[in-house]
Amino acid sequence: MPKHFARRMKPAIAITARMIGVVMSGPLILDEVRAAAPWMDTSLPANQRANLLLSQMTLDEKIAMVHGFSGPCVGNGTNNARLGIPALHLQDGPAGVADGVQGVTALPAPILLAATWDLILARQYGTIIGVEDRGKGIHVSLGPMINLVRVPQGGRSFETFGEDPFLSRAMAAEHIRGIQSQQVIAGAKHFVCNDQETWRGNETTYVDERTLHEIYFPPFLAAVRAGVGSITAAYNGVNHYWSSESPLLGTKLKVMFGFKGFIDCDWGANFAMELAVNNGLDLEMPYDTRFSSPLQTAIQSNIIAVSQLDDMVRRIFLPMFQFGIFDNPPTGSITDIVTTPAHAQFAYQTALKGIVLLKNSNNLLPLNTNSVHSIAVCGSVAFSHPIWVGGGSAQVYLPYYDDPLSEISNRAGAAISITYDQGDSGGSITQAAKAAQMADVAIVCVGEQTGEGTDRSSLSLPSDQDSLVSAVAAANPRTIVVLYEGAGTLMPWNDQVAAALVAWYPGQENGRPLASILFGDANPSGKLPVTFPASAEQVPANTPAQFPGTNLQVFYSEGLLMGYRWYDSWGIEPLYPFGHGLSYTTFTYSNLNVGPVSSSGQVTITCDVSNSGSRSGAEIAQLYLRFPAAVGEPPRQLKGFKKVLLSPGASSHLTFNLDWEDLAYWDANAHCWTVPTGIFRIMIGASSRDIRLNGLFNVTSRIPSSAVANCALFQAATASSILGSNFRAAAATGRASRPGRWAPWWRGG
Numbered sequence: 001m002p003k004h005f006a007r008r009m010k011p012a013i014a015i016t017a018r019m020i021g022v023v024m025s026g027p028l029i030l031d032e033v034r035a036a037a038p039w040m041d042t043s044l045p046a047n048q049r050a051n052l053l054l055s056q057m058t059l060d061e062k063i064a065m066v067h068g069f070s071g072p073c074v075g076n077g078t079n080n081a082r083l084g085i086p087a088l089h090l091q092d093g094p095a096g097v098a099d100g101v102q103g104v105t106a107l108p109a110p111i112l113l114a115a116t117w118d119l120i121l122a123r124q125y126g127t128i129i130g131v132e133d134r135g136k137g138i139h140v141s142l143g144p145m146i147n148l149v150r151v152p153q154g155g156r157s158f159e160t161f162g163e164d165p166f167l168s169r170a171m172a173a174e175h176i177r178g179i180q181s182q183q184v185i186a187g188a189k190h191f192v193c194n195d196q197e198t199w200r201g202n203e204t205t206y207v208d209e210r211t212l213h214e215i216y217f218p219p220f221l222a223a224v225r226a227g228v229g230s231i232t233a234a235y236n237g238v239n240h241y242w243s244s245e246s247p248l249l250g251t252k253l254k255v256m257f258g259f260k261g262f263i264d265c266d267w268g269a270n271f272a273m274e275l276a277v278n279n280g281l282d283l284e285m286p287y288d289t290r291f292s293s294p295l296q297t298a299i300q301s302n303i304i305a306v307s308q309l310d311d312m313v314r315r316i317f318l319p320m321f322q323f324g325i326f327d328n329p330p331t332g333s334i335t336d337i338v339t340t341p342a343h344a345q346f347a348y349q350t351a352l353k354g355i356v357l358l359k360n361s362n363n364l365l366p367l368n369t370n371s372v373h374s375i376a377v378c379g380s381v382a383f384s385h386p387i388w389v390g391g392g393s394a395q396v397y398l399p400y401y402d403d404p405l406s407e408i409s410n411r412a413g414a415a416i417s418i419t420y421d422q423g424d425s426g427g428s429i430t431q432a433a434k435a436a437q438m439a440d441v442a443i444v445c446v447g448e449q450t451g452e453g454t455d456r457s458s459l460s461l462p463s464d465q466d467s468l469v470s471a472v473a474a475a476n477p478r479t480i481v482v483l484y485e486g487a488g489t490l491m492p493w494n495d496q497v498a499a500a501l502v503a504w505y506p507g508q509e510n511g512r513p514l515a516s517i518l519f520g521d522a523n524p525s526g527k528l529p530v531t532f533p534a535s536a537e538q539v540p541a542n543t544p545a546q547f548p549g550t551n552l553q554v555f556y557s558e559g560l561l562m563g564y565r566w567y568d569s570w571g572i573e574p575l576y577p578f579g580h581g582l583s584y585t586t587f588t589y590s591n592l593n594v595g596p597v598s599s600s601g602q603v604t605i606t607c608d609v610s611n612s613g614s615r616s617g618a619e620i621a622q623l624y625l626r627f628p629a630a631v632g633e634p635p636r637q638l639k640g641f642k643k644v645l646l647s648p649g650a651s652s653h654l655t656f657n658l659d660w661e662d663l664a665y666w667d668a669n670a671h672c673w674t675v676p677t678g679i680f681r682i683m684i685g686a687s688s689r690d691i692r693l694n695g696l697f698n699v700t701s702r703i704p705s706s707a708v709a710n711c712a713l714f715q716a717a718t719a720s721s722i723l724g725s726n727f728r729a730a731a732a733t734g735r736a737s738r739p740g741r742w743a744p745w746w747r748g749g
């Protein structure tokens with residue numbers, strides 16, 4: 001029978017008082033009511049089901065939906081036995097199921113995933129998180145984290161996909177699709193500009209409209225387009241409002257981007273209740289301080305319309321219906337073991353593909369086991385204090401300990417002698433240098449474990465690690481450094497060492513992938529998703545007003561010139577540029593072809609990449625765009641990338657499709673995206689500073705033609721267009737006019 005027939009023939013069943021009485025008497029009968037409830041008709045669209053359910057709810061019941069309760073997860077809703085609504089369980093996070101639960105897979109950190117530039121891996125990564133969440137009875141995965149590495153000091157850099165909005169949005173979309181393919185709601189976070197930890201709960205970021213649209217919004221737009229079910233608002237303020245009460249929630253996420261799911265506040269974030277409701281916050285987490293009786297009172301006193309509350313509840317129900325939480329709820333419990341050998345294998349493969357080879361003088365790597373008979377391994381990070389995962393809400397419990405020293409020893413085998421020195425203080429450094437001098441090769445593992453809540457106090461390696469590297473390198477020119485970092489780090493000894501790699505925070509598979517790369521069982525293919533500065537002064541946010549801010553105000557005055565855009569714009573030579581990463585083979589680029597620009601703004605660009613070396617390897621070809629000079633865009637912006645695996649001598653024909661959105665900049669006067677006319681330059685290469693092919697195209701008339709314009713993006717959204725007639729013009733309710741910024745006004749602050 002066709003679906004629409006089935007739908008029409010199903011009688012609508014109202015919940016009767018008798019049923020309600022029965023249901024309240026015990027969970028067994030719940031199934032009966034659910035079976036009879038009209039909103040359980042799976043042939044209806046999710047929105048209609050949400051409306052049907054909503055129509056049966058009392059004010060008390062609705063209020064109970066929009067704030068947190070205690071429960072097994074880091075965030076919990078409540079169930080409603082009368083109506084058969086399950087309690088929503090929310091758990092971190094971006095690198096695997098977190099918040100202290102065991103029996104899970106500690107995946108490599110998202111920054112490492114970004115270094116793979118591999119969208120298939122990103123999808124699988126999200127899928128594994130979804131599978132494990134579901135196995136533990138979790139409905140919402142609090143990730144991915146799609147803030148950007150604006151400052152390499154950021155304590156949560158490891159949770160992000162790096163400094164570039166294009167790479168970040170591509171990774172975010174796949175991560176989200178993966179999670180949600182398992183009927184788990186993804187929770188993109190933190191909207192917006194939560195790019196530092198220092199004073200994150202108290203500071204306000206000041207950032208201009210164009211920069212927001214071109215740099216900090218794109219990952220969130222991509223998340224919405226990927227169908228993300230929830231978004232967490234940040235702790236920090238943005239342009240006069242706390243993120244959780246910001247008009248950006250409604251005007252941008254909901255109206256302009258078309259987000260249909262729910263927005264929750266970050267855990268215990270500051271916000272004023274009425275402003276937050278009017279501007280688009282839907283769920284208070286994890287507490288019940290404002291979206292409980294204060295909200296109820298405001299509704300009863302006609303300060304807030306009940307339709308506002310309905311919209312909040314509907315938005316929570318919508319992804320619950322979409323992702324099967326009513327129809328096919330997860331049956332697992334939080335203590336179940338959900339990690340599997342296949343997931344561990346995935347962690348290994350991903351870690352392998354995210355390791356970045358920064359330098360490799362005289363092809364010291366891969367190690368030649370015919371000529372290397374002794375290795376001096378040094379550094380506490382190699383054995384006594386390895387770095388697996390970052391700290392805070394993204395910290396995942398490790399199922400086992402796979403340290404670098406043990407795995408280097410295992411892979412080296414009995415024929416190669418290994419020494420180990422921690423090298424963490426003066427005498428110990430001298431000892432490490434002596435051991436290095438006696439060995440054929442020295443491997444020094446160094447790094448810093450960062451986490452949520454604090455930023456790095458400096459971009460240098462902590463304690464005596466720089467001295468250790470310098471001493472070892474002085475003793476043995478065949479020194480290899482392995483960096484365990486979440487973002488760019490100063491490497492004052494860079495010229496002294498023969499080889500350097502970044503292993504990031506690899507997760508549970510730490511030593512094995514590293515040994516595979518060092519000994520050449522695998523060919524490195526990772527590329528930097530962040531810039532490594534040559535000095536602390538080089539970084540874009542290099543004044544106290546920019547970072548960490550003064551008087552709790554942080555000015556994003558570098559504007560569009562964030563990350564590599566800054567270095568390129570000012571002609572500053574970083575230590576290692578964005579997109580850089582070497583291989584044990586070589587690649588050549590040829591045959592660039594830039595097609596015509598269509599009237600709707602599409603350009604097809606093709607080129608060939610060949611493996612010109614002697615072993616098979618993967619190359620990540622990157623396409624950068626330069627806008628016509630008049631519009632004041634940074635000199636190079638990533639607008640495409642392709643990863644290809646090539647055996648020696650093989651070539652691949654790559655196609656990049658640019659769309660009008662790639663050619664547009666945000667016109668802050670007209671408040672919309674605009675494609676400028678003029679000459680655009682295409683640059684394709686192996687990194688942002690290793691451009692191999694150059695081409696041009698010319699935009700001569702207005703793009704796109706009106707027939708294909710993406711209205712949502714061209715529309716200049718205004719505060720008053722959000723949430724219909726109930727919107728109380730929050731933008732006009734300036735926070736400055738309220739008496740106490742730090743205490744919610746309804747508490748008399």
Ligand code: BGC
Nearest residue numbers: 074092093142189266267393
């Ligand atoms: C973090 C979020 C996290 C939440 C729940 C907050 O402190 O900023 O990223 O999802 O806690 O653990």
